[in-house]
Amino acid sequence: MKAPVPALGFIAALFLAASPALARQAEAPAAPRVVVGQVAAAIRDAYFDPAKAETIAAALEAEAAAGRYDALTDPRDLETALTARLEPFDQHFSVGKPAPSTPAAAPSSGAASGLAPVPFPVVAARGGQGFRAVQILPGNVGLIDMRMFADFEGPNDPARRQADAALQMVSGADAVIFDLRNNGGGSPAMVGYLVSAFVGPDADVYNRFHSRDGEASEAPAQPYAAPRLDVPVYILISGRTGSAAEAFAYTMQAAKRAVVVGETSGGAANPGGPVFTPSGYRVFISTGSPTNPLTGGNWEQVGVRPDVAVPAEEALETAWKAALAGQANAAPAAATQAAWVREALDAKPAAFDPAPYLGAYGASVIQASADGLTWKNERRPAWRLRPLSPDLFFDVDEPYRRIRFVRDDAGRVTALEILDSQTGVSRLLRRAA
Structure with a gap:
């Protein structure tokens, strides 16, 4: 059995943020120098690269000693400043506000201060396990709109069953488009499983994650049973596309199993999870880093670069047209339908007398x-x-x-x-x- 891979990006953050650790907080906000020192210590202890961890922690401690953060007595301002300071080192770094010491009352629709993190299983269940919509576009082009990569362990878990249902719905499509333009990430379990739906069972294409504890693979323990090895795949990305969503796009692109369309993604490759400081701050720290066997690298800081660069809002139509053009040599009925749909998509607004x-x-x-x-x-x-x-x-x-x-x-x-x-x-x- 393959070693488990730590969840990517916000999935781990949401899940762990809802744990009992949220209850830990000092009676009064800690002084900025104390908070920064605790954040530095957490990074030194948990970041996947010990040498880089020491460099980052030492820099924070020196800045705190010099008074850089002294004026940031409001925790919200301090968390924003620390996140901005840390992101250039690793796009997954973030510092969250302290958890409330007592449960907050349900906020009104216009209130924000009382909002509390929602347990990830609830978020996933209420969001279709990340599958916002699955449909067949005119011209027999499948479209899967995903907003997160939900986690699962076994074939009967809700997220796995939802993935199977989505893949089944597009199983007869002449091309498949994954829309990840509003997908911030999630679980590598879903990444590996979806990749396995489009590559052979022995394909060596999956990212390997390196951490202080060793190495783990994104390859699924149980790959998709009926992979479609030849169906054209298009993946839409934007600057919002992050973490696990990037992993899927990067892996499929490197394996030459997808054309990536849109804008360069966010550049957050390194998975991890939140660590809670004694003063109650939540620090998301990367505990691993991926290496793709085909490229020898990953997308940290640089993002996934699209094969077809267009504004994100034009990515769907661009991919749809490309998928239709690929049907030019199909059976006559299919080719005609695809040509008519593409002709309509290409039509420009024109004035006429009704x-x-x-x-x-x-x-x-x-x-x-x-x-x-x-x-x-x-x-x-x-x-x-x-x-x-x-x-x-x-x-x-x-x-x-x-x-x-x-x-x-x-x-x-x-x-x-x-x-x-x-x-x-x-x-x-x-x-x-």
């Missing part, structure tokens, strides 16, 4: 909207139409569908045709006003 199109067609009606047309067929939901070319419009919500208006020799609109890349063509005559 008047010639308005009116009744069979039992349906065309009406003007603020930014195009709508087609309402009896009691069915209306299609939102945008122009592609003169007399040709696409359905915004299902872009593999078109409405084409037919004109007579005099240029009057006399009918409309419903074009569906899946079901074919139907025609409705225009009714007299």
Whole structure:
């Protein structure tokens, strides 16, 4: 059995922050020099690199002795200053405010001072175990929106079952997109398991974590049972993408199993967890550091660099279009649908006169909207139409569908045709006003 890997980033922080250690706090805020000394001692004792730990701790102690932090008597200001001072050494470093000495009353919706950490299992359970949404985009492109990498140990744990459900839903997709643009990290157990869904069972691609206690691997003890070795994978990242989310993107990129799209990620590679000082401060300290067997390095401080660099807000559409372009040589029906969807995504807003199109067609009606047309067929939901070319419009919500208006020799609109890349063509005559 593989040695366990310490959880990455905020997962460990949330879990341990909800432990009984939160109850420990001095009766009054400790003096800044005392707090800084305790933070330095914690780093010296726990940071994965003893030599670097000594350098960091000595620097903090010297600064405290010189009075650098004396004016920061409000714990909130002190924690902010210490976090800013430590982050250049390691992106996972953070210093949290002291825990309350007594449980706080439930805050009102507008209050912040009474908020307390929520146990991680509650956070994960209320957040779909990190899976915000799983869907099939038009053109048969799977999209998995993840907001955390939840932890699990066995196949029956909720997070593992949720991962299996997400992977099953996209198992027939022609490409898969992971949206990690708002994912701050989590557990290496989920990282390794998701990687195993796209590489062979013997692939040597997993990060190895080095700590004072030895080495551990991110490889799953039980890999995904039916990996898809050839399906195109795209991973969306941003400056918010951190820790375990970066580990997944970095590993898949290094293994040449994913195209990473978006902006350079946060650069927090080293896993760890919180240590509580005698004065009640919570210090997140990295206790390990990963090395990828394919690159010989990791993403600490530099982040994961995208293969396709675009603003984060454009990453999904960019990856979606790339996934559709990859279907050009698919079976005719699939290729046509993918081409139509991509054509709609590429369409630019265009001014047009709606008047010639308005009116009744069979039992349906065309009406003007603020930014195009709508087609309402009896009691069915209306299609939102945008122009592609003169007399040709696409359905915004299902872009593999078109409405084409037919004109007579005099240029009057006399009918409309419903074009569906899946079901074919139907025609409705225009009714007299």
